[in-house]
Amino acid sequence: MWRDALLVAGKDVRIELRSRVALWQVLPFAVLVLVLFGFALGPGPAALRAAAPGLYWLAVLFSTVLATQRSVAIESGEGTRDGLRLSGIDPAGVFLGKAAAVAIQLVAVQVLLGAGIVVLFDVHLQTWWLAIAASVLATVGLSAAGVLYGALSAGLRVRETLLPLLVLPIVAPVLIAGSRAWSAAVSGAVASGASWLKILGPFAAVYLAVGIALYGPLQETA
Amino acid sequence: MDLAVHFRTAVALAGRFPALSGVDLDVAAGEVLAVLGPNGAGKTSLLRACAGLVPVTSGEAVVLGCDLRKDRTLVRRRVGLLGHAPSLYDELTALENVRFAVRATGAGTDRVGPALDRLGLAGRLRRTPAARMSAGQRRRTALAVLVARGPELWLLDEPHAGLDADARAIVGSLVEEAASSGAAVVLTSHEPDLAVPLADRVAVMSGGRVAEERAGGRGAAATERVLVALSQDDVDVA
Numbered sequence: 001m002w003r004d005a006l007l008v009a010g011k012d013v014r015i016e017l018r019s020r021v022a023l024w025q026v027l028p029f030a031v032l033v034l035v036l037f038g039f040a041l042g043p044g045p046a047a048l049r050a051a052a053p054g055l056y057w058l059a060v061l062f063s064t065v066l067a068t069q070r071s072v073a074i075e076s077g078e079g080t081r082d083g084l085r086l087s088g089i090d091p092a093g094v095f096l097g098k099a100a101a102v103a104i105q106l107v108a109v110q111v112l113l114g115a116g117i118v119v120l121f122d123v124h125l126q127t128w129w130l131a132i133a134a135s136v137l138a139t140v141g142l143s144a145a146g147v148l149y150g151a152l153s154a155g156l157r158v159r160e161t162l163l164p165l166l167v168l169p170i171v172a173p174v175l176i177a178g179s180r181a182w183s184a185a186v187s188g189a190v191a192s193g194a195s196w197l198k199i200l201g202p203f204a205a206v207y208l209a210v211g212i213a214l215y216g217p218l219q220e221t222a
Numbered sequence: 223m224d225l226a227v228h229f230r231t232a233v234a235l236a237g238r239f240p241a242l243s244g245v246d247l248d249v250a251a252g253e254v255l256a257v258l259g260p261n262g263a264g265k266t267s268l269l270r271a272c273a274g275l276v277p278v279t280s281g282e283a284v285v286l287g288c289d290l291r292k293d294r295t296l297v298r299r300r301v302g303l304l305g306h307a308p309s310l311y312d313e314l315t316a317l318e319n320v321r322f323a324v325r326a327t328g329a330g331t332d333r334v335g336p337a338l339d340r341l342g343l344a345g346r347l348r349r350t351p352a353a354r355m356s357a358g359q360r361r362r363t364a365l366a367v368l369v370a371r372g373p374e375l376w377l378l379d380e381p382h383a384g385l386d387a388d389a390r391a392i393v394g395s396l397v398e399e400a401a402s403s404g405a406a407v408v409l410t411s412h413e414p415d416l417a418v419p420l421a422d423r424v425a426v427m428s429g430g431r432v433a434e435e436r437a438g439g440r441g442a443a444a445t446e447r448v449l450v451a452l453s454q455d456d457v458d459v460a
Contacts (some may be wrong), residue, residue: 004326011311011322018313018351074311079364082275083309087326088299 004093005100012101015074022105026066030109033059034116045122052121053182056113057175060142063109064171065164067102068146072154072163081154084219091216095147099211103143110135126188133197134181138174141204145170148211151218173203224251226375226406227272230282234271241267241276243430251374254397254407256421256438258414258452264430265410266306269377272408273303286374299327302373304381308364312353316343316363319352323367337370338363341392357384362392369396376400378409382416394420414452419445426452 016022037055041047075081084094117123125131149166153159177199184193227249234242242264249255257265270276272285274294283290285297310319320334338348341362352360361384368376381393397407397420411417418424421438436448 007322007325011314014318015311015313077310077312079305079307079309080311082303082305083323084326085275086273086298086301086303086309087323088295088328089326 001090001093001096004089005096008089008094008097009100009104010097012071012074012098013104016070016101016105021070022067022108026063026070026105027109027112029066030059030063030113031116033062034113034120038120048121049123049186052117052123053186054175054179055121056110056117056182057138057178059113060106060110060138060178061168061171061175064102064106064142064146065167067105067109067143068150068167069160069163071098071102071147072150072159076154081219091219092212094219095144095151095211095215096208098150099140099143099147099208102146103139106139106143107135110139123186125182125185127185127190127193130190130193130197131182131185134178134185134193134200137197137200137204138178141174141200141207142171144204144207144211148207148214148218151215154218173199177203225249225284226251226253226286227408228282228284229271232271232278232281232283234267234276234278234283236267236270236276240430242271242278244281245271245431247425247432249375249406249408251406252401252404253423254401254409254421254438256414256417256424257408257410257427258412258417258424259410259427259433263427265427266379267430268427269303269305269379269408269410272375272377273301274298275303300373301375301377302368302371303377303379304361304364304368305379306383308352308360309367310352310360310363313351315349315351316355316359316366317348319363320366320370324370327371329371331370333370333372334366337366340369340396341366342388358386358389361385362389365393365396372403372405374405376405376407376409378407380411381409382411382413390416414449415445418448424448424452 034055038048041051075084146167150163153162153166156162177196181193181196225248227247229245229247232242232245245268257268259265267276271278274290274297278290286300288297290297316338320338321331324331324334343362343366352363382390400407409417418438419440423438424436425432426434436451438448
């Protein structure tokens, strides 16, 4: 399974590097969301600083939808889904590999957005480990949930419009817990922030487990 | 006689619609079977069922000794399917596509280079992304995947379609080599004059089942005999 996951992740990352969709579409989109929300909130620095963690995670969520749609599109080419099924690759390995490739893109998005809220909103993290722990857990959960729902919508003609409707409500706990954890990381309130990791951790674990179990049957029915 | 394919009253569904409606068919190891028939006769569905991509819902369906209704994932690793649409990633080069497909089966990549050479994909063409290839070059790359993998059952859906004369000749020699190495080959075609000369046996499909079977036609005289017999029987082969 792990060998297959590495193989699929390597393939997806190579395709992304070559197509540059993440570089020219996903990353600019994430920054654009941050800037537009900033415009909507107005120039008051206090309001921007208070809203920054929530805006950061909203931008990450929207970017997750884009990255997931791209991940599904890679396998929707003529015959490629059949090729993957015929290869005999463990479906759990395909799921983990595709989730890993999406996670790598989300890490890049978060690094850029992190720099964005520092520059645009003058936000500075007091507790780095809390912010990083929240980001790591959220990234695992978002990529696993995204790829799972991407597989669910893969065979549908309306997948581009359906996927956001499926994914965004499901990842709402990540938005809430991530925003609260980052707010705590900004203010230095470690105890209250750490408690939100108890939501992000199980979310990631559940979607990883469900994805490993269900990706195969979803691949067959897509 | 080892059977690579053994179907008895096999019924398969593509979505909610019947794709195969009671197929009886045997293909021996080392045998080449040409499947003819008009559009919608069930040729592609037969290949996809043999590959475990279309579920067989009733009847007997055994491929390479595995019951397709129980072990179709085991079968997949051992068969090679050349479908209408080549299973290629547009952004990857011919070399990367073939290498990925071979690594996915767990096989070594030492056969990748020779396979690409065999299909005439050498030099810069090997490093060209699939998106920038012509339809024929994409089909050659998909064939190179099969050559590099060396499956025990070759399933070729209209293998001559979109290929130039050179590539068609290569297809012919690949089929002969596969059969002589002990692999079974099932190929479909709308061009009987190309398919029949390669085949030990010819099956004509109609309405999702095998309507007629005949001995094949290796050699010009035998091919002519089979084609004449099929036309005299007024069988719709294309």
